[in-house]
Amino acid sequence: EDQVTQSPEALRLQEGESSSLNCSYTVSGLRGLFWYRQDPGKGPEFLFTLYSAGEEKEKERLKATLTKKESFLHITAPKPEDSATYLCAVQVTGFQKLVFGTGTRLLVSP
């Protein structure tokens, strides 16, 4: 069965304190891995998509990386506005649907 596991469940950082979120996956074949950000009461907002091991994408303070078993979302010098739930999802070869992890709730304190 295709599975996505995110850790930690929750993370509390001080402003400027860099850290990483982990997404490990077990799939029959990876078509793509997606990172989304979700704020309370809103829908997921697309951040990155990665397709091949070794691939990296960057956007402002965020950087996503991919290996054959996991992905990391690195947050450099976070700000309070980075507080949100970060969702990881995989798309399995031959299918369009996304399989989501349960997310990491990030809280950045000033």
Added chain:
Amino acid sequence: NAGVMQNPRHLVRRRGQEARLRCSPMKGHSHVYWYRQLPEEGLKFMVYLQKENIIDESGMPKERFSAEFPKEGPSILRIQQVVRGDSAAYFCASSLLRDRGSKNIQYFGAGTRLSVL
């Protein structure tokens, strides 16, 4: 550039009533997906549709739930005879194409929060 539009944002139903959730995809998108988010759980895939066709309904409950995406108008997720366990946030997403690559990205709406009394 309007994003994925869902309505209503909040819907309250009594047990046994019907719930109809609507989703208008982003302009130019012809692929629509429905997901459900239960409290304290992750997003779960329900159904994938193209215009007038259900492509993948592997995540849909066998009874009471149906979805359509007509040639004209929004996609509709219909829940008949709602029960308290149907209370959740229902999200719609759309994509431009189904091929691998940037045009396959699913963009989400703000969701409909269904409460069953």
